Each structure stands twice: as structure tokens, then as C-alpha cells.
Amino acid sequence: MHKPSSYELFRGFLTVGLYGFGGVLPWARWMMVEKRQWVDTVTFNEMEAFAQAMPGPNVINLSVVVGARYQGLPGALAALGGLIVMPFLIVITLGLAYDRWGAIPAIHDTLAAVSAAAAGLVIATAAKMLKPMITRRSAVRLLFCALAFTGVGFLGYSLVWVLLALAPVSVWLAWRRTA
Template sequence: MVNPESAHLARQRPTSPSDLFWSFTRLALQGFGGVVAIVQRELVEKKQWLTAEEFVEDWAVAQVMPGPNVVNLSLMIGSRYFGWVGGLAALAGMLLFPLLILLVVVIVFGGLSELPQSQNALRGLGAVAAGMIMAAGLKMAPTLMKNPMGAPVTIVLAASTLIATAWLRMPLPLVLMVLGGIGVGWCYRCLGRPGAANKDAQP
């Protein structure tokens, strides 16, 4: 049996704030629309700064906080390793070069946005971005099935959220308060059961 503390200590981590800056810069420059897929592959599979379970948990927190999800995640990870300096370094890496590229694109190609060719290209990119987000969701599904609430409850909550937001067009704050509150309460109840902590600690 693997000791969770030993596994945590042996896991890779950023070596410095500059490592955070350049790592998140590479993430930002790859993140065309479906950035969650890139972030998961880089931070979990390649760099191994997070486990799959930790990524899902951190992404959930970043999702419900105001602001762009990946920006929130960069602040969380950076501050976890190097405090506020690490948070600012990760944030700068996530925003600096994309902002410069955006300014250049606006200056050079700003007058081409109304052309039919430009609009068709953006529609095509939208389909690709949607596919990347779907792929990331499917990739995270096995981790979600290990949730302490159990697979059936997890599936019901995920499906209810999809129906409420995509079909019923309910306001996102209301969905978060209602379904998010139910999820938090049910998970708290499950973790309070005898033996839940021991079961969760097993590899």
C-alpha cells in the first residue's frame, strides 16, 4: 500500500516562480478556446504538479469563483507553492503574452473582422473549441466516478447541471447555489459516514 504522504512528497513541483511563469506562458499560448484540456494534460500528465483528483477539485473551485477559470487556477497553484509571489508569477505567465498577441491582432487585423471569410473561420474554430472541451470532460469522467458521493449521485448532479444551464437556460448563480449546495451537503454527509476517511485514503 502506498503511503499518501510519501506519494505527495515525491510528486513533482515547480522549482521557482520563473518556472511557474514560463510553464503557464506555454499553457496560455496553447489554449485556443478549450484550455481545460491543455491544462489537464500539462499539469497532471506531463509536469505531475497535481494528481487527477486534485485537478478536478481545484478546477471545481476555479469554476465557481468569479473570473476566468484557468486564471483562477493559475493563482491557486502559484500561491500554493510560492505564496503571493508564485501567484503573481503564474498569473503573469497566463496573461502577458496572450495580451500582447491580442493587441497585435487587433491592430493588424481589426478591419477584417466583418469579412465573410473571417466569420466562417471563427465558426470553425468554435466547433474545434467545443470538441476540446467535450474531450476534457470525458477525460475527467473516470476521476469523477471516484467521488465520495458515489457514481450515481455524481452522474445525476452533472446531468441536472447540464439540463439546467443548456436546456432550461437557468442563471448560473442560481444553478450553483441550488445544485452546488446539494452536492456539497451530500458529499459532507458521505464523508461523515464511519469508515469513509479510511476508504478515501486507500490507493
């Protein structure tokens, strides 16, 4: 695996911020795992899980975690800056454009199409993240993934409550299996 410099972190996350407008996690995974090979899939999943456990947007947290891992505070700031600069400029520009032309029906149709594409990217990324978890001894892992997905996605429970319910049991089962 390649250890990126602060400049590479900035440039990599700048690309993620530009490409991933509306759905950043799939692009972050692609850039870090597939294109630049900074981490492998398992490490990416672990860092993403840690980033999700922290307060705030998970990909923002992920950029800070990755930057800090490779270059300390300068790397964290470079990755964070790279990730947010393009979306900031794009949002300002699109906000001004929507204020002027937002009543046009074609604009609404375009936004609906972009939303569907972003949802598809998130589903594809979830499948890629799930793949390394599927092993001979993965039935329990998959059960917890399915329970969390059902609780949040279909039953509408808060992610916090689902995690508070599932995490202790999951940790206990993992501890019991290794003991």
C-alpha cells in the same frame, strides 16, 4: 508530483496561454496533469472546482491557486503573468488585423472553425475530468453533474442559481454518507 519553481510556473502557464487561446482549460489540465505532473487528476479537479467558485475567470483563478500553492505570492504572480502575457499580445495583434481585414468572408469561416475546435476541446476536457468520478458509488455524483449540465446547458439557467439549488443537497448527501 513535481513542485515547480516560480520560473517553471511562469513558463508552464505561458505555454498554456499561447496554446490555449480561445479554450485554456484543456491546455491547463494537459500541462499540469499530463505533461509536467504537478498534480494528479483528482487534485486538478478540486483546484478547478475551487477556482470556479471564486469570482472571475476560472483559469485565471486556477493559475493563482496553483502558483500560490507551490511558491506563495511570487508563484501566483508568475503563473498569472505567464498565463495572460501571450493572449494579451495576440488579442492586440488580432484586433488590429481584424480591423483591417475583417470584412473578408474567409476570415469569418476561419473564426467559425476555430470556435468549433475550442468547443471540442472543452468537451474532451470535461470527459477527462469526469472519468475519476465514475466509481461503483458514483450514481449520485453523476446525477448532480447531469442536473447541473441540464440546468445550465439546456434549460439556460444561471450557473449561480443552479449551484445554489444543487450545492446544499449535494453537501447534505455527502455529509450523511460519511456520518
